[in-house]
Amino acid sequence: MTDMLKRLEQVLRTDDLVADDEKLLVAVSGGADSMALLHLLAELAPAYPFSLAVAHLDHQLRPESAADAGFVANVCHQLQLELFQESVDVRQLATTRKTGIEVAGRQARRSFFERLARQQKCAKIVLAHHGDDQAETILFRLLRGSGLSGLAAMRLKADRYLRPLLGFRADELREYLQQRNLSWRDDSSNDDIAFTRNRIRHQLMPQLAEYNPNLVDALNRLAGQAADEEDYWARLSRTLLDEHGESADDGCIFPIAVLESISRAERRRLLRAFLRQVHNDLSGLEAGHIDQIEALISGSRPQADLDLPGLWVGRRYGRLLCSQSRPEVEAFELSVPGPGDYALPSGDLLRVSINGQGEEDHRTVLFPASALRFPLVVRSPRPGDRFQPSGMEGTRLVKDYFIDAKVEREERLKTPVVCTGEEIIWLAGKRRCGRYFPVGNEKLLKITLLTPKQAVE
Numbered sequence: 001m002t003d004m005l006k007r008l009e010q011v012l013r014t015d016d017l018v019a020d021d022e023k024l025l026v027a028v029s030g031g032a033d034s035m036a037l038l039h040l041l042a043e044l045a046p047a048y049p050f051s052l053a054v055a056h057l058d059h060q061l062r063p064e065s066a067a068d069a070g071f072v073a074n075v076c077h078q079l080q081l082e083l084f085q086e087s088v089d090v091r092q093l094a095t096t097r098k099t100g101i102e103v104a105g106r107q108a109r110r111s112f113f114e115r116l117a118r119q120q121k122c123a124k125i126v127l128a129h130h131g132d133d134q135a136e137t138i139l140f141r142l143l144r145g146s147g148l149s150g151l152a153a154m155r156l157k158a159d160r161y162l163r164p165l166l167g168f169r170a171d172e173l174r175e176y177l178q179q180r181n182l183s184w185r186d187d188s189s190n191d192d193i194a195f196t197r198n199r200i201r202h203q204l205m206p207q208l209a210e211y212n213p214n215l216v217d218a219l220n221r222l223a224g225q226a227a228d229e230e231d232y233w234a235r236l237s238r239t240l241l242d243e244h245g246e247s248a249d250d251g252c253i254f255p256i257a258v259l260e261s262i263s264r265a266e267r268r269r270l271l272r273a274f275l276r277q278v279h280n281d282l283s284g285l286e287a288g289h290i291d292q293i294e295a296l297i298s299g300s301r302p303q304a305d306l307d308l309p310g311l312w313v314g315r316r317y318g319r320l321l322c323s324q325s326r327p328e329v330e331a332f333e334l335s336v337p338g339p340g341d342y343a344l345p346s347g348d349l350l351r352v353s354i355n356g357q358g359e360e361d362h363r364t365v366l367f368p369a370s371a372l373r374f375p376l377v378v379r380s381p382r383p384g385d386r387f388q389p390s391g392m393e394g395t396r397l398v399k400d401y402f403i404d405a406k407v408e409r410e411e412r413l414k415t416p417v418v419c420t421g422e423e424i425i426w427l428a429g430k431r432r433c434g435r436y437f438p439v440g441n442e443k444l445l446k447i448t449l450l451t452p453k454q455a456v457e
Contacts, residue, residue: 147287151226237273251323284309329413387424
């Protein structure tokens with residue numbers, strides 16, 4: 001067994017990165033790095049043992065991309081490996097998603113690899129990133145304004161993705177191929193300095209290497225140290241999230257008081273972990289975005305919103321919320337022609353009955369049946385709504401009532417407003433009006449707001 005093969009096997013056996021008899025999906029572009037990975041894994045597979053499947057995605061960015069696909073197909077045929085190929089117009093995808101070509105390409109590859117891994121029951125997806133790629137990634141993130149978390153760069157293992165060549169250099173991978181007379185395809189776009197990463201590779205790194213000839217090794221050591229630090233912070237953040245965080249239907253919630261009570265270093269890492277619960281890929285998130293969230297937390301506005309790459313973050317009084325998109329609540333209105341059960345868009349149920357018994361609370365109100373006429377109306381709050389809250393003199397704006405009661409924005413929009421004619425008699429679940437109180441033993445109109453669970457009991 002050659003030295004490179006021994007090194008690769010040692011990496012794969014570290015912490016059982018690859019278990020015996022697992023099936024691996026190898027991402028192969030046809031370039032030198034991925035061809036070296038493919039041949040190394042194919043050579044190691046029988047003795048380890050594991051099995052391989054190969055994935056190749058044609059990005060349609062170059063005229064020769066179809067020839068690249070044919071080259072990969074021929075190599076897989078020679079190695080007797082099953083190959084799965086697809087083609088995507090990445091330039092069109094970038095236009096549709098209003099993002100850069102590099103980002104659109106990465107998204108397309110990830111989608112293809114993960115779908116294929118599920119279909120073919122592959123335990124891991126193996127990528128060919130090496131030490132030079134790692135160094136470029138660190139510089140790229142520094143120039144983009146990445147925070148300290150970004151310095152950890154690419155990991156040997158991230159979810160089901162493996163990068164076993166991070167400890168190898170690009171030159172030694174090409175030397176491995178040349179010594180065995182193995183060919184590869186050169187991607188002309190790698191020389192196009194219109195792409196930031198290519199300018200870093202061909203212009204910035206050679207200049208920096210004049211100051212430190214061991215630049216790549218130094219940057220890889222930095223990435224390793226940063227990764228160790230991030231692992232520590234990740235454990236601490238996980239503890240805080242488990243203790244104080246809440247899950248919502250389409251996102252998560254965290255108390256602002258806890259965020260304000262910890263150090264800024266803890267808070268910034270915790271915020272990234274908080275966001276990652278909703279969107280695992282934070283590659284588009286920069287340090288400046290975390291600054292914006294901190295400003296949201298410390299600002300004077302009790303309710304505010306932030307639209308971030310792939311995420312929405314909102315402050316609602318003492319809570320920080322996160323979801324993939326800004327919550328939207330549609331306006332509604334329905335007629336209540338008489339006693340019965342009326343389903344509301346929120347999932348709650350409004351139950352109306354005559355001669356109802358019981359006492360009032362925040363979810364039940366009682367009115368003299370003779371004082372109100374059907375049909376009643378149940379609707380969303382509207383701008384300019386006014387009512388007379390019980391226990392208060394005169395009327396006030398519903399909006400002002402919500403502000404004083406610290407009702408969150410989305411909850412306001414979901415609050416059923418019960419009216420007789422144009423007059424608001426109940427902000428359901430919140431406050432009744434100061435009129436129409438029952439007197440004596442007269443017939444009662446009872447209105448109850450039931451949760452979905454209560455409605456079926």
